[in-house]
Amino acid sequence: MTKQKKDIFIQGPIAPEQIASTIVMHGSKSEIGAHSIFLGQIRADQVEGKTVRSIDYSINRELALAKMAEIHEAVFDKYSLTCMHVYHSEGLVQVGEICFFVFTSSAHRQAAMDACGELVERIKKEMPIWGKEIFEDDTHQWKTNT
Numbered sequence: 001m002t003k004q005k006k007d008i009f010i011q012g013p014i015a016p017e018q019i020a021s022t023i024v025m026h027g028s029k030s031e032i033g034a035h036s037i038f039l040g041q042i043r044a045d046q047v048e049g050k051t052v053r054s055i056d057y058s059i060n061r062e063l064a065l066a067k068m069a070e071i072h073e074a075v076f077d078k079y080s081l082t083c084m085h086v087y088h089s090e091g092l093v094q095v096g097e098i099c100f101f102v103f104t105s106s107a108h109r110q111a112a113m114d115a116c117g118e119l120v121e122r123i124k125k126e127m128p129i130w131g132k133e134i135f136e137d138d139t140h141q142w143k144t145n146t
Contacts, residue, residue: 008068009059009090013097022085022103032082034109036116040100042093050135054094055143060128071122079115081106086119088129 010018019039026032045052072084083105093099102119106112123129131143 006068007061007065008086008088009061009064010087011089011091013089013093013099014087014101016098018087019098019101022101026083026105029082029105031107032105033107034105034112036104036109036112038100038102038116038120039098040120041098042095044095045133047133047135047141050137050139052095052133053136054092054134055099055131056092056134056140057088057090057099058130058132059088059090063128067127068123071119071126075115075119075122078118079104079106079111080108081111081115084115084119086123088123088127092134 019037023035023037026035042055043052068086072086075081076084081104083103085101085103087101089099100120100123102116102123104112104116104119106115132140133143134140
């Protein structure tokens, strides 16, 4: 199943209303029996005595969208999914705000849960997305995904 390169990037944090509307729009799809959702939130990590205040995400959009299309196709081919939605923040996101939203739907829960987990891991490892952690004292460092 080849899909066009959908822009998954949202400027700033992902609004709770967008998350809710994504869930609601699937209520009329009677073939769906399960949804799995992952929400990534900015946390106030402590690094060498400093507290993270926000993360500023930079993205190589062209490479990221090509890689996302590849991941999308591979995960759709591997699991029996009905729907898949992925959104990631670009730019500045504050502590406590949502920066990453993955939503999978299928007839049965196992496919939805397994696909969601694989999507999260692959996106974090393979996508050209960089996060600059900004500390409360206005210093910064580039975040390393683990």
